Amino acid sequence: MTARHVAFVTGAGRGIGAAIAAELVGAGASVVLGARTLSECERTAEALRERGGSAFAVQLDVGDASSIAVALARARELAGPVDWLVNNAGIAVSAPLLPKDGNSDKLYERHLRINFHGARHMAEGLLPAMKSAGYGRIVNVASSAALRGYRYVAAYCASKHALLGWARAAALELDGTGVQVATVCPHYVDSPMTDASARTIAAKTGRSEAEARALLAAENPAGKLVRPEQVAAVVRALLEGDANGAEVELDGGAPRYHPLPR
Ligand SMILES: NC(=O)c1ccc[n+]([C@@H]2O[C@H](COP(=O)([O-])OP(=O)(O)OC[C@H]3O[C@@H](n4cnc5c(N)ncnc54)[C@H](OP(=O)(O)O)[C@@H]3O)[C@@H](O)[C@H]2O)c1
Structure with missing residues (x-):
């Protein structure tokens, strides 16, 4: 019998992350759901357990490295070594390019801390064990805002471009290790x-x-x-498959797969 995969989905209390958690439970994985609002993760996990799935809720702020360390340790205790990571947690705050008070630093810092460094810290927390095991899958939920710009969300676009840039470099460096990084880029969901x-x-x-x-x-x-379930189905295919560095754009029609740019 093959061992059950253990998935950690960030931002899984609601929205796309909750759909991904449901899809992965359906794939037979044991799923750890993390977000700042523990009650939302607990509700979502409880609904998945009622359907016979294996699901656990943990509190997690991906913008806080110590919260990540605690959540990863708790996930291991509850479900075992995580071999599938889905970096889904994210925020999007709109603002004009030049704000009235003349200071955008807090806005950029917050988007980069959560949308980019949060995903990177989660990956860095799990990569050593994945590499030792010779197997692991990381799927980032970026956005079409990683591929193009949108008005009034420059900080969001910058953070998602950063995430995709990191994923491209990570995929090249991890090539051949058994650990793979892929990214989904949905348009409006x-x-x-x-x-x-x-x-x-x-x-x-x-x-x-x-x-x-x-x-x-x-x-x-x-x-x-785009429906959250469409994103979830592609995330599952990337986790189960063998497509290091793949970038999948979801625009409401059929998913478009792009290979890792080399
Ligand atoms: N909606 C879209 O049109 C769209 C399109 C492309 C890409 N995306 C991306 O898809 C991902 C999910 O988006 P969504 O539409 O499902 O958003 P959502 O409905 O707002 O859900 C976001 C999830 O992320 C969690 N989260 C936010 N900040 C967090 C933090 N610091 N630490 C841990 N969890 C955090 C939220 O829970 P708490 O607030 O409780 O922490 C929530 O569970 C995001 O990365 C987003 O950028 C969305």
């Missing part, structure tokens, strides 16, 4: 983060939230929002 963006647009423009959501959906090349 139907999740609480997009609901929040629609509320912000509605408040700023006087449009209704439904109109604002329709505008975001229209920005996707396929003209509709």
Whole structure:
């Protein structure tokens, strides 16, 4: 019998991360769900256990290296050595390129700390054991904002470009070790983060939230929002497969696979 995979999904309390956790439980993995709001992770994990899955909730702030260390140790105790990491946790705060108070440093620092360094720290915490075992999979949930720019989210775009740049370098360096890094780049997804963006647009423009959501959906090349389950299915395929450095763009239509640029 092959050993059960142990997956750690960051930002798994809701949205895309919760869909990924459900998909991986469906794949037979034991799944650790981490986020700052423990109660949300517990609720999601409980629902997965009710369906017969193996799921555990841990508190995690990926923006805090000591929280990561504690969460990784707890995950190992609860579920065993993690061989699948999904770096999904992320934030997106909109702001003009030149803010009124003239200081963007906090905004950039926060996006980079959570969206980039958080993912890197999670990977660095797990890579030594994965390399010793000769097997491991890391999938980053970046964004189409890692491939192109969007107005009013320069800090978010910069942090996602950083994440993809790191993943490309990591994949090259890990080539042949049995440990692989891949990245998914979804366009707008139907999740609480997009609901929040629609509320912000509605408040700023006087449009209704439904109109604002329709505008975001229209920005996707396929003209509709990506479903969290579509992202989850691609993440599972990357974890189960053999595609070091793959970058998968999800725009609401069929996923587009790009090989690692060399
Ligand atoms: N929605 C989109 O259109 C879209 C498109 C492309 C890529 N993405 C990316 O997909 C990922 C998930 O997005 P989503 O739409 O599902 O967002 P969401 O609905 O806002 O969920 C984000 C998740 O990340 C967690 N999180 C945020 N900051 C965290 C931190 N410091 N430490 C640990 N967990 C943290 C949140 O929980 P807590 O707040 O409780 O910590 C929550 O569970 C993000 O990386 C996002 O950038 C989203």
